[in-house]
Amino acid sequence: MKEMMDKKVLPVVGSGYNMPSYEEAYNNFNWEDVEKQFTWYKTGKVNMAHEAIDRHVGTSRENKIALYYSSATRDEKYTFAEMKTLSDKFGNVLRKLGIAKGDRVFIFMPRSPELYVSLLGTIKVGAIVGPLFEAFMEGAVRDRLEDSEAVAIVTTPDLLPRVPVGELPALKYVILVGGDGNLKEGQISYEKEMEQASADFEIEWVDREDGLILHYTSGSTGKPKGVFHVHNAMIQHYQTAKWVLDLQEDDVYWCTADPGWVTGTAYGIFGPWLNGATNVVRGGRFSPQDWYSTVEKYKVTVWYSAPTSFRMLMGAGDEVVKRYDLSSLRHVLSVGEPLNPEVVYWGMKVFNKRIHDTWWMTETGGQLICNYPSMPIKPGSMGKPFPGIVAAILDDEGNELPPNRMGNLAIKVGWPSMMRKIWNNPAKYEEYFRFEGWYVSGDSAYVDEEGYFWFQGRVDDVIMTAGERVGPFEVESKLVEHPAVAEAGVIGKPDPVRGEIIKAFIALRDGYEASDELLEEIRKFVKEGFAAHAAPREIEVRDKLPKTRSGKIMRRVLKAWELGLPTGDLSTMED
Numbered sequence: 001m002k003e004m005m006d007k008k009v010l011p012v013v014g015s016g017y018n019m020p021s022y023e024e025a026y027n028n029f030n031w032e033d034v035e036k037q038f039t040w041y042k043t044g045k046v047n048m049a050h051e052a053i054d055r056h057v058g059t060s061r062e063n064k065i066a067l068y069y070s071s072a073t074r075d076e077k078y079t080f081a082e083m084k085t086l087s088d089k090f091g092n093v094l095r096k097l098g099i100a101k102g103d104r105v106f107i108f109m110p111r112s113p114e115l116y117v118s119l120l121g122t123i124k125v126g127a128i129v130g131p132l133f134e135a136f137m138e139g140a141v142r143d144r145l146e147d148s149e150a151v152a153i154v155t156t157p158d159l160l161p162r163v164p165v166g167e168l169p170a171l172k173y174v175i176l177v178g179g180d181g182n183l184k185e186g187q188i189s190y191e192k193e194m195e196q197a198s199a200d201f202e203i204e205w206v207d208r209e210d211g212l213i214l215h216y217t218s219g220s221t222g223k224p225k226g227v228f229h230v231h232n233a234m235i236q237h238y239q240t241a242k243w244v245l246d247l248q249e250d251d252v253y254w255c256t257a258d259p260g261w262v263t264g265t266a267y268g269i270f271g272p273w274l275n276g277a278t279n280v281v282r283g284g285r286f287s288p289q290d291w292y293s294t295v296e297k298y299k300v301t302v303w304y305s306a307p308t309s310f311r312m313l314m315g316a317g318d319e320v321v322k323r324y325d326l327s328s329l330r331h332v333l334s335v336g337e338p339l340n341p342e343v344v345y346w347g348m349k350v351f352n353k354r355i356h357d358t359w360w361m362t363e364t365g366g367q368l369i370c371n372y373p374s375m376p377i378k379p380g381s382m383g384k385p386f387p388g389i390v391a392a393i394l395d396d397e398g399n400e401l402p403p404n405r406m407g408n409l410a411i412k413v414g415w416p417s418m419m420r421k422i423w424n425n426p427a428k429y430e431e432y433f434r435f436e437g438w439y440v441s442g443d444s445a446y447v448d449e450e451g452y453f454w455f456q457g458r459v460d461d462v463i464m465t466a467g468e469r470v471g472p473f474e475v476e477s478k479l480v481e482h483p484a485v486a487e488a489g490v491i492g493k494p495d496p497v498r499g500e501i502i503k504a505f506i507a508l509r510d511g512y513e514a515s516d517e518l519l520e521e522i523r524k525f526v527k528e529g530f531a532a533h534a535a536p537r538e539i540e541v542r543d544k545l546p547k548t549r550s551g552k553i554m555r556r557v558l559k560a561w562e563l564g565l566p567t568g569d570l571s572t573m574e575d
């Protein structure tokens with residue numbers, strides 16, 4: 001089956017890329033050569049925000065645009081010098097509150113310059129930043145603040161109702177961006193404090209292994225996991241942004257991901273700014289017209305997005321593309337889910353560019369397997385390991401498999417941006433290392449004779465919908481909170497645009513009748529009570545759900561029902 005897949009090879013186009021040929025780069029690589037430029041090499045101490053912003057001030061990049069921001073109501077730009085001053089001020093705002101190294105500060109707001117300023121300022125005082133996607137509802141926000149014992153949250157009046165103010169003992173401060181000036185106890189006005197704050201600021205120098213950021217992500221069971229990353233990740237962010245994103249001095253770079261997800265921080269903030277690149281940030285939701293006009297308006301040269309978005313653009317038709325001038329695009333990349341070969345061919349047709357797939361995870365902190373501009377591409381393959389990275393396919397006993405055999409995609413431990421722990425949960429962390437010396441990704445894949453990796457699926461039940469990772473357990477937990485729902489099982493159902501959509505099977509409590517209104521109400525209940533992107537698009541009512549004798553919902557049986565496939569071994573199923 002695998003052998004029959006389309007293995008067409010697209011050759012390298014053009015030259016002048018940062019990365020030499022793949023073989024040359026891979027064979028001569030050493031992470032230590034990358035480290036030498038960062039301050040700790042001289043002083044023993046470092047700070048990501050210094051390396052990403054401050055160090056460009058006083059160089060030819062000082063007045064270069066660091067950030068272009070546009071939304072329906074704003075159109076702004078900020079130089080590296082301005083970003084330094086603003087984030088220094090925000091650092092002083094936090095210090096005045098007594099917030100210091102190691103404290104957790106969350107940021108829960110739509111993309112705006114203030115989001116980027118607060119994130120950098122938080123890092124500057126040595127605190128650990130926890131960015132939250134704006135679509136999260138109260139339960140999801142509470143879980144994360146509670147688990148991490150956050151001391152402060154930066155948010156907007158619109159999102160404030162979803163912050164459990166006064167319910168969490170650790171949470172002392174709410175910093176409101178764009179409020180009307182009416183403040184309750186514990187609330188602080190961003191604008192007022194920033195106006196008064198001095199720009200005189202002494203950055204907190206930290207150790208490379210000190211905490212930088214917490215990204216919560218879903219697993220197949222249990223509550224979300226707080227994936228903890230340290231300042232040392234900059235080594236990988238810097239070098240991958242240089243070689244994979246191929247960021248060069250004159251590039252205008254647009255990463256479409258929100259900083260609530262790891263792509264939006266590692267490659268929407270750290271990687272590009274460590275390289276002194278100009279970042280474009282667009283507020284608001286996706287629309288093909290707005291996206292194409294953003295590329296046109298800023299003459300975007302390097303564009304990092306996700307398969308779902310490319311498929312939505314493809315779905316909008318080729319006519320709309322022709323209305324925009326996209327000729328500035330030089331390099332296009334994708335991450336988050338399998339990038340279908342059709343999408344790569346479509347990209348060649350409409351952008352005249354190959355779309356370069358990249359593979360990595362929240363836990364890995366940075367790109368690991370990629371298609372480099374200086375390497376031929378096989379559409380449908382995730383590419384080859386980044387220099388310094390050893391990837392392999394292991395069987396279920398941890399033995400390395402030969403080419404073309406499907407198994408567990410694993411990475412030799414010890415790359416710079418690897419997570420250092422799961423917050424409060426050492427047991428979960430250990431689960432990733434069940435084979436000595438390897439990080440086990442949870443993805444299945446195979447590698448071909450030429451060393452290209454091919455994604456096959458998730459080993460667990462984790463759902464990837466529109467590039468976002470959703471744990472079925474969290475959605476099921478929310479569903480059964482609804483008074484009509486007795487039990488729930490949630491699966492990912494294949495979908496041509498979103499990769500997968502969330503489908504819920506539910507059994508109703510006695511006294512409830514299935515109706516379109518009831519199902520819509522249940523859907524809304526998840527959407528408003530948990531997160532919009534995690535609300536099931538389809539709900540099917542069944543008398544009973546398949547369960548093991550220990551009472552675990554058998555999602556694989558639900559999936560088999562859905563796809564009309566054999567249900568496999570049912571020996572553990574209850575009668």
Ligand code: WT7
Nearest residue numbers: 335336337338358359360361362382443455469
């Ligand atoms: C999971 C990680 C960090 C990137 C954003 C998603 C899937 C990621 C690819 C790819 C096929 C991919 C995997 C992975 N995934 N990139 N290029 N091809 N699948 O981060 O939420 O931590 O999810 O996304 O299943 O395990 P995430």
